[in-house]
Every structure is written in structure tokens, then in C-alpha cells.
Amino acid sequence: MAVQTPSSNQIDGKKIAEELRARVGSAVKSLPQHPTLAVVLVGDDPASQVYVRSKIKFTQECGMRSVERRLPENASQDEVVATVRALNEDTEIDGILVQLPLPKGLDSDAVIEEIDPSKDVDGLTETSAGRLLLGKTGLRPCTPTGCVILAKAALGDLTGKNCVVLGRSILVGKPAALLFLEQNCTVTIAHSRTKDLAAICREADILVPAVGRAEMVQSDWIKEGACVIDVGINRVPNPAKPGKTKLVGDVDFPSAEKVAGAITPVPGGVGPMTIACLLRNTVLAACHRRGWETPDIIASL
Numbered sequence: 001m002a003v004q005t006p007s008s009n010q011i012d013g014k015k016i017a018e019e020l021r022a023r024v025g026s027a028v029k030s031l032p033q034h035p036t037l038a039v040v041l042v043g044d045d046p047a048s049q050v051y052v053r054s055k056i057k058f059t060q061e062c063g064m065r066s067v068e069r070r071l072p073e074n075a076s077q078d079e080v081v082a083t084v085r086a087l088n089e090d091t092e093i094d095g096i097l098v099q100l101p102l103p104k105g106l107d108s109d110a111v112i113e114e115i116d117p118s119k120d121v122d123g124l125t126e127t128s129a130g131r132l133l134l135g136k137t138g139l140r141p142c143t144p145t146g147c148v149i150l151a152k153a154a155l156g157d158l159t160g161k162n163c164v165v166l167g168r169s170i171l172v173g174k175p176a177a178l179l180f181l182e183q184n185c186t187v188t189i190a191h192s193r194t195k196d197l198a199a200i201c202r203e204a205d206i207l208v209p210a211v212g213r214a215e216m217v218q219s220d221w222i223k224e225g226a227c228v229i230d231v232g233i234n235r236v237p238n239p240a241k242p243g244k245t246k247l248v249g250d251v252d253f254p255s256a257e258k259v260a261g262a263i264t265p266v267p268g269g270v271g272p273m274t275i276a277c278l279l280r281n282t283v284l285a286a287c288h289r290r291g292w293e294t295p296d297i298i299a300s301l
């Protein structure tokens with residue numbers, strides 16, 4: 001059987017995430033006490049259950065404690081808010097995340113806003129978002145941080161690079177744009193109403209598609225040699241296995257990898273970095289809350 005090896009321009013997100021988790025593990029060993037992450041899962045969404053399991057597994061592998069709060073699909077807004085408030089009050093808890101999406105009928109923005117900003121390891125509260133906008137220190141959203149780490153792994157210093165972020169969501173697009181700006185990139189945010197999307201994307205030294213549309217970005221949208229960080233995770237029918245599905249990104253990978261200088265695959269690109277960055281944030285939150293010095297090994301990206 002032929003063994004598939006990643007082509008040389010592939011950015012190996014799995015390996016880079018593994019290295020970051022190892023650094024987080026070393027950082028934890030140097031702390032006076034083990035940080036604790038609390039994960040809130042509401043309902044039975046199968047993908048959310050998988051992500052939460054991974055978050056808990058890797059938290060423990062890094063030497064941290066995790067607590068899980070599960071609520072039923074029909075939990076009320078008040079019950080979810082009460083769960084978050086109890087975790088805010090618990091001095092043993094360093095980080096809180098509410099797995100998204102929440103079931104229909106719940107107001108996720110209001111739930112997220114209940115999280116004590118000092119424990120906001122997803123970096124999604126208004127305080128965290130405001131601090132990012134103002135260029136102040138704080139907890140940064142995980143997927144966008146992962147994108148920056150992957151781009152730096154491929155290109156080194158990002159100063160002066162043209163970065164095009166495709167998508168303007170609160171979870172990824174907007175914070176990613178600000179984080180690339182923080183790296184001294186010249187940033188463009190493009191979206192569904194942008195005129196001549198393909199031409200804008202072709203200007204990018206770093207292209208970050210985050211729209212959730214399977215294989216939308218074709219190779220002729222990509223400048224020769226550009227770095228492509230594909231945030232999309234889309235489940236589509238698998239033509240090779242009728243009745244089954246497969247994961248693809250927002251980029252048509254087979255054609256794009258022939259043009260890109262560096263490109264993340266899906267799976268195995270940005271996804272694993274999301275969890276590794278969450279673990280890093282948990283240590284950062286614990287250090288900040290408890291007045292410990294942040295270990296150098298995880299201090300910078």
C-alpha cells in the first residue's frame with residue numbers, strides 16, 4: 001500500500017500543535033499549582049462532544065485539571081448562566097469555556113458575557129475583544145491565535161506581509177484580522193459582499209479563508225508562493241466512499257497546493273491549534289489570576 005507523505009509545502013498543524021502542547025506541559029510543571037479548566041457543554045451536538053472530549057484529554061495530558069459541566073439540550077438560559085456564575089465564583093477554576101454553538105433558543109452572546117474576563121480562555125467576552133482592539137494584553141481567541149502561529153511557522157517574521165482574511169465572524173475573522181495587524185501585517189478583511197473577491201485574495205501574501213464554504217477558494221484566487229491558512233472545517237459527501245462524509249476546508253486543496261508556497265491541510269491544520277492555544281490560554285489565565293510569573297516557554301507566539 002502506498003504511504004501518503006505530506007508534500008513539502010504543507011504546514012503540519014498537528015505537529016506544531018503537539019509542540020505547543022509540549023511547551024504548555026513544561027510550563028505547567030514549573031508552576032506552584034496545577035491550573036484548572038472548566039468546560040461547559042450544553043446539549044448533544046456530536047461534533048461539540050468530540051471537541052470537548054479532546055479538550056479535556058489534552059488538558060489532563062498537559063498536567064492540568066479539568067472539570068466538566070454538562071447540561072441537557074433543553075436547559076434554560078437561566079440554568080446555563082447559573083452554571084457559568086458558579087464557575088466564576090469557584091476560586092479553584094482558572095479558565096472557563098462554553099462550547100459553541102449552544103442549542104437553539106439560547107442566547108450565546110449573553111452566556112459568554114457572563115464569563116469572568118480573567119477566566120475567559122476562549123477570548124470571546126467583550127472585555128477580551130476590547131483589549132485586543134485596543135492593543136492591550138489579554139486572552140486572545142484560540143483559532144485566530146493558531147492561525148498566526150502557523151503563518152509564523154511558515155514565514156517567520158510577518159512584518160509588512162499583505163494578509164487577506166476572508167470572513168468577518170466574531171469567533172475567527174475579526175479577531176484574526178486584529179492579530180495579524182498586531183504582527184505588523186497590512187490587513188484586508190474580505191467577505192461575501194466584497195467586490196471581486198478573487199482579485200483581492202490574489203493580492204495576499206497570507207490568505208486566511210474563514211467562511212465555512214467547502215472548497216470555495218480555487219487555485220486561481222491564490223498568488224504564486226502565498227501562504228494559505230485554511231480555517232474552514234466542512235463535512236461533505238465522500239465520493240470515494242458512497243454514503244460516508246469527509247472533511248474539507250474552505251480551499252480547494254488539491255489545486256491550491258500546486259500554487260501556494262505553504263498551505264495548511266484540513267484536517268490537520270488549524271483545528272489542532274485551536275485546542276493547543278486554549279491550553280496555553282489556561283496557563284496564561286492561571287498565572288495572571290494567581291500572580292505567578294508567566295513561564296517564558298509559552299509567553300510569546
Ligand SMILES: Nc1nc2c(c(=O)[nH]1)N[C@@H](CN(C=O)c1ccc(C(=O)N[C@@H](CCC(=O)O)C(=O)O)cc1)CN2
Binds near residue numbers: 097
Ligand atoms: N467555545 C468554543 N466553541 C467552538 C470553538 C472555539 O474555539 N471555542 N471552535 C470550534 C470547534 N473547535 C473547538 O471548540 C474545534 C474544531 C476543530 C478541531 C479539530 O482539531 N479538528 C480536526 C478534525 C476533527 C474531526 O475529525 O472532526 C482538524 O481540523 O484536524 C478542534 C476544535 C467551534 N466551537
